[in-house]
Amino acid sequence: MGNDGYLPLFETKRANGRTLYRVFAGSIFVGICLIWSYRVSHVPRHGEDGRLVWIGLLAAELWFGFYWFLTQAHRWNLVYRQTFKDRLSHRYGNELPGVDIFVCTADPVIEPPMMVINTVLSVMAYDYPPEKLSVYLSDDAGSQLTFYALLEASQFAKYWIPFCKKFNVEPRSPAAYLDSISISDDSKQPKELATIKKLYEDMKNQVENVAKLGRLPEVHLRHKGFSEWDSYSSRHDHDTILQILIDGKDPNAKDSEGCVLPTLVYVAREKRPQYFHNFKAGAMNALIRVSSAISNGQIVLNVDCDMYSNNSLAVRDALCFFMDEKKGHEIAYVQFPQNFDNITKNELYSSSLRVMSQVEFHGLDGYGGPLYVGTGCFHRRDTLCGRKFSREIHNEFKIDIPKDREREETIAVLEEKSKVLASCTYENNTAWGKEMGLKYGCPVEDVITGLSIQCRGWKSVYYNPERKAFLGVAPTTLAQILVQHKRWSEGDFQILLSKYSPAWFANGKISLGLQLGYCCYCLWATNCLAVLYYSIVPSLYLLRGIPLFPELSSPWFLPFAYVVISKYMYSLAEYLWSGGTVLGWWNDQRIWLYKRTSSYLLGFIDTIAKSLGLHSDSAFVITAKVSKQEVYRRYVKEIMEFGDSSAMFTALATIALINLVCLIGLMKKAILNEGIPIIYETMLLQFVLCAILVLINWPLYQGLFFRKDNGKMPKEIMEFGASSSSAMLSLWANTALLNFTLPAWSGAVEDGLNHGFNEPIESTGICK
Numbered sequence: 001m002g003n004d005g006y007l008p009l010f011e012t013k014r015a016n017g018r019t020l021y022r023v024f025a026g027s028i029f030v031g032i033c034l035i036w037s038y039r040v041s042h043v044p045r046h047g048e049d050g051r052l053v054w055i056g057l058l059a060a061e062l063w064f065g066f067y068w069f070l071t072q073a074h075r076w077n078l079v080y081r082q083t084f085k086d087r088l089s090h091r092y093g094n095e096l097p098g099v100d101i102f103v104c105t106a107d108p109v110i111e112p113p114m115m116v117i118n119t120v121l122s123v124m125a126y127d128y129p130p131e132k133l134s135v136y137l138s139d140d141a142g143s144q145l146t147f148y149a150l151l152e153a154s155q156f157a158k159y160w161i162p163f164c165k166k167f168n169v170e171p172r173s174p175a176a177y178l179d180s181i182s183i184s185d186d187s188k189q190p191k192e193l194a195t196i197k198k199l200y201e202d203m204k205n206q207v208e209n210v211a212k213l214g215r216l217p218e219v220h221l222r223h224k225g226f227s228e229w230d231s232y233s234s235r236h237d238h239d240t241i242l243q244i245l246i247d248g249k250d251p252n253a254k255d256s257e258g259c260v261l262p263t264l265v266y267v268a269r270e271k272r273p274q275y276f277h278n279f280k281a282g283a284m285n286a287l288i289r290v291s292s293a294i295s296n297g298q299i300v301l302n303v304d305c306d307m308y309s310n311n312s313l314a315v316r317d318a319l320c321f322f323m324d325e326k327k328g329h330e331i332a333y334v335q336f337p338q339n340f341d342n343i344t345k346n347e348l349y350s351s352s353l354r355v356m357s358q359v360e361f362h363g364l365d366g367y368g369g370p371l372y373v374g375t376g377c378f379h380r381r382d383t384l385c386g387r388k389f390s391r392e393i394h395n396e397f398k399i400d401i402p403k404d405r406e407r408e409e410t411i412a413v414l415e416e417k418s419k420v421l422a423s424c425t426y427e428n429n430t431a432w433g434k435e436m437g438l439k440y441g442c443p444v445e446d447v448i449t450g451l452s453i454q455c456r457g458w459k460s461v462y463y464n465p466e467r468k469a470f471l472g473v474a475p476t477t478l479a480q481i482l483v484q485h486k487r488w489s490e491g492d493f494q495i496l497l498s499k500y501s502p503a504w505f506a507n508g509k510i511s512l513g514l515q516l517g518y519c520c521y522c523l524w525a526t527n528c529l530a531v532l533y534y535s536i537v538p539s540l541y542l543l544r545g546i547p548l549f550p551e552l553s554s555p556w557f558l559p560f561a562y563v564v565i566s567k568y569m570y571s572l573a574e575y576l577w578s579g580g581t582v583l584g585w586w587n588d589q590r591i592w593l594y595k596r597t598s599s600y601l602l603g604f605i606d607t608i609a610k611s612l613g614l615h616s617d618s619a620f621v622i623t624a625k626v627s628k629q630e631v632y633r634r635y636v637k638e639i640m641e642f643g644d645s646s647a648m649f650t651a652l653a654t655i656a657l658i659n660l661v662c663l664i665g666l667m668k669k670a671i672l673n674e675g676i677p678i679i680y681e682t683m684l685l686q687f688v689l690c691a692i693l694v695l696i697n698w699p700l701y702q703g704l705f706f707r708k709d710n711g712k713m714p715k716e717i718m719e720f721g722a723s724s725s726s727a728m729l730s731l732w733a734n735t736a737l738l739n740f741t742l743p744a745w746s747g748a749v750e751d752g753l754n755h756g757f758n759e760p761i762e763s764t765g766i767c768k
């Protein structure tokens with residue numbers, strides 16, 4: 001309670017142990033400075049072997065040190081939030097603002113309609129006055145199948161919502177709920193459970209049958225909504241399709257218990273080949289306009305079609321922030337973490353974003369608020385539409401409860417009026433996509449939009465309650481995760497170079513901590529250079545016997561050892577605190593490397609090419625939400641999936657092979673020359689680096705050499721990786737260029753080994 005007796009609707013607590021953490025971080029910083037001093041004071045003289053490479057290492061270490069500094073913005077000032085929903089209910093009762101919920105989908109094959117309608121049903125069943133809830137589904141594929149599924153869902157909702165309320169069901173996605181309970185003949189189970197399950201199964205069978213057949217049976221086509229497809233040519237060329245499936249204001253729209261139902265609307269905005277549609281940002285902006293004509297809720301929740309609501313009270317949680325009388329007026333959006341319900345124990349692809357949601361976002365929250373990450377986020381409608389913050393703003397939720405709930409116009413008129421708002425030309429010569437709504441031109445429309453809102457003076461809040469508010473589908477193959485991270489790293493890097501850059505545009509508009517926090521993500525892509533360098537060059541020099549790090553007996557060894565060991569011990573501890581396992585952390589380190597040497601590399605190249613005008617807007621590759629059974633089985637068993645060919649795999653395979661050859665070459669050399677103690681003394685760090693790179697790449701070697709299943713590395717990658725790594729090695733070894741064929745590769749390896757083994761090395765190497 002405040003001094004004036006005011007009971008806030010939420011409280012904010014700073015994390016314990018911050019001083020301890022800061023002392024620890026300070027000690028690492030000292031270590032980093034010592035590493036830098038070592039590099040600067042030991043540069044080989046002009047003409048000496050390894051001078052250039054040394055300068056490269058200095059650059060890489062300066063980068064790593066600088067980047068480490070940026071990551072401190074995520075850890076320096078963690079805060080945790082707590083809401084008081086009982087106070088909200090007590091103070092406001094049912095006098096709550098309207099909430100419009102936007103669900104986006106874009107492809108009925110990779111985002112199956114059953115998944116989409118489960119998400120829709122879960123948000124329709126929020127514990128919130130239904131007359132104030134409206135759900136909009138944006139379908140960028142304009143798919144009849146998705147529309148049909150939604151139509152079915154609108155019928156099923158009449159039974160599902162009262163069932164949820166009567167039995168206080170959680171989660172309110174029917175699939176997730178029914179999967180979580182076992183249905184038995186047990187008489188203790190209510191008979192309603194069996195009934196609802198049967199209804200759900202019937203609906204599922206119907207939808208899946210229609211999907212299998214690829215067309216709708218005659219009887220279904222009778223619904224007037226399907227006539228909207230009469231003028232439809234393709235998903236890239238059609239009129240706006242808009243159907244109000246449930247009108248919450250219609251006195252006849254009641255559930256099976258006679259209670260009001262939330263409004264439910266299907267929208268496929270107009271698409272024409274000559275108009276660029278701006279992906280999800282375009283879909284969201286169309287929804288903002290359409291919903292303003294139909295329900296105009298003051299709060300907008302946005303979820304991706306795979307992110308079902310796992311906590312029916314989340315709307316009330318969000319309102320505790322917006323409606324707090326003292327601080328609520330500053331808050332533009334409340335972001336919940338992205339959580340997933342298909343994460344395996346040790347997360348082979350590190351797809352849970354665990355540390356980000358358990359640590360980093362709490363850190364950003366301490367500096368003014370988290371990024372907007374596109375899903376699980378509640379916005380004020382007006383801030384999303386470009387409103388600036390001003391001190392005069394006070395809580396101004398208009399809680400009007402219309403006595404007469406009937407509409408002045410007919411649904412048909414309203415539908416026609418709303419269609420115009422979703423047309424291709426509506427945005428011509430307007431501020432939409434620039435100063436209004438979500439921003440266009442960036443593959444991470446969410447982050448850039450959130451940043452611009454914060455730059456207009458608003459704060460945001462990160463709320464990470466114990467019971468997860470949303471659960472989605474994480475990528476289940478290596479290729480998917482790499483492609484997703486390419487999009488993210490590329491988009492974030494574009495933001496850095498854009499006019500909204502957190503580095504300069506945000507100066508003075510948001511706190512320095514938040515600026516650094518944003519830069520940390522915006523510089524993901526740039527990490528590729530230093531990591532590539534570090535994961536190739538020291539190993540090549542190891543093979544040649546040229547030390548690049550201090551010897552074990554040198555005092556300079558200590559800062560290296562200290563920084564590496566303490567940084568990684570801390571990272572392990574952080575991962576475990578965040579709920580992960582030791583093996584999960586190890587997998588996370590692997591994906592850390594893979595992302596940097598493939599996704600970020602391509603993201604970096606594409607962004608540079610784009611800023612030089614060499615290629616146009618980047619596409620939005622939608623993340624698949626279903627996989628073949630066989631692939632899924634491997635995912636559950638945590639067996640890495642390579643399968644299809646991908647340029648990114650080539651980069652990974654090349655690096656893995658180079659390190660393998662270097663390590664084998666070194667071992668051979670050491671054993672034959674009895675040089676192990678010398679390596680230990682002179683090149684321990686380099687050896688450890690190379691050995692860890694080999695160890696961490698183990699699943700990749702398995703995929704390349706040992707696996708027989710369909711998830712193994714494709715042959716082309718094997719060939720290409722082998723030739724590119726042998727080319728690099730042979731260039732390096734200065735021997736004749738090798739043939740780029742597979743059989744020759746073994747020869748290349750042999751050559752590499754022989755070279756390392758036989759040739760005396762000029763500089764301080766061990767083979768002198």
Ligand SMILES: O=c1ccn([C@@H]2O[C@H](COP(=O)(O)OP(=O)(O)O[C@H]3O[C@H](CO)[C@@H](O)[C@H](O)[C@H]3O)[C@@H](O)[C@H]2O)c(=O)[nH]1
Nearest residue numbers: 104105106140279280283304305373374375443444622623
């Ligand atoms: O043209 C498009 C492309 C995508 N989407 C929808 O956008 C959402 C996100 O797409 P997804 O492929 O699942 O991307 P993710 O990488 O999982 O998405 C994260 O990153 C995106 C930005 O890169 C954000 O838009 C998302 O909200 C965020 O969850 C999905 O619901 C799609 O249906 C559209 O509506 N129209």
Ligand SMILES: [Mn+2]
Nearest residue numbers: 304306472623
């Ligand atoms: Mn997604």
